[in-house]
Amino acid sequence: MAIQEKLATGQGKFTPRYPELGTGPVSYDDAVSEEFFLAEREAVFKRSWLKVGRVDQLPRIGSFFTRELVGLGSIVIVKQADGTVKALHNVCAHRGNKVVWQEHPAEETKGSCKAFTCKYHGWRYGLDGKVDHVTNEEQFFDLDKGALGMPELHCDTWAGFIFVNFDPHAQPLRSFLGEKFTAVESYPFEKMTEHYGYKTKVKGNWKLSIDTILEWYHPPYVHGRFIDRDVSKAEKLVPPPDSYYYDLFTSHMLNSVPGPPQLPPRKPGELGPAQRNQRWIYKLLRAGLFGPDDVQDIGHCPTSSTPATSSPGATTPTGCSRTSRCRSGPATSTSPTSTGPRRSGSTATSSISTSRRRAMPRSVSPRR
Secondary structure, eight states: OOHHHHHOOSSOOSGGGOGGGOSSOOOOHHHHOHHHHHHHIIIIITTSOEEEEEGGGOOSTTEEEEEEETTTEEEEEEEOTTSOEEEEESOOTTTOOOOSOSSOTTSOOEEEOSSEEOTTTOOEEOTTSBEEEOTTGGGSSSOOGGGOBOOEEEEEEETTEEEEEOOTTOOOHHHHHOHHHHTTTTSOGGGBOOOOOEEEEEESOHHHHHHHHTOOSSHHHHSHHHHOSSHHHHHHHSOOGGGSEEEEETTEEEEEOOOOOOOOOOOTTOOOSOOOSHHHHHHHHGGGOOOTTSOOOSSOOOGGGSOSSOOTTOOSOOOSOSSOOBOSSOOOOOOOOOOSOOOTTSEEEEEEOOOGGGOSOOOOOOOO
């Protein structure tokens, strides 16, 4: 049975469930308008909680990593002496120089230290961002050292994921995520010990990347070499759109897709010639997908991970992730994922992680 027939739900397309969206051509003005982009930066990215990494990346007191968020600024995520995590603007209180960097100030970095030292004039900052040393302090007039520091921004964690918010009046993280995410909080993300990722630059508006992720109309052509060199065969191996799971709710959406069928085992010594198709890529990464045809090998998923009911816009609920692999030993760190805005006509960095740790549905900030 073809994968399309096996996975098709018969529940129809997603759009008819929201008739107010209409079925006519979609305007792309919001992807090319500079005015719209600037409004998005203020209304979406500077007000939303942005995922910047995982607590696994901060194994000890003083561990840190930086994030370069396009259009928002450079920040430092650092583990405090009490085990909490803080986010600091990566800027010196003296002359505004970037404080934390290694080989090149524009590149992200990570490491561990007892304090941060500005490479410009040697001002030193504690892990909490407060100034604890000013070079030639006696030469300054009326210097209130206690009022100086690397400005702090809102930072909180959920299920081991680290979020930041640039809004001084940000709502609490849990309130922002809502009850839908509470249902998957107990999923054992910390047991996902295999990680794969890559980073690329997208010369286009950030919504182009989001729109591509939300549809699987393109894989037989964009990713054809990983599926089958024969396009007609690749088209038959891609799951149909109506087999996906979509769920819209306040400020977010959940989207998940079914994974490919299990690959047939090969007998020892019968590997055959190397082939650049779906077999090796799916066997290695499982393509970051999950669904009813995949297998679970980390034990029973928490009951709270499986939605009891479907929302009005949901189709084909798949429950918890089925591609995550559990291995013994310490968890590896997760490469940060860029979440800054991407503007039309400019180069922005997009980091996409094909990770078993990220096999759960992801949230997407709304368009405004």
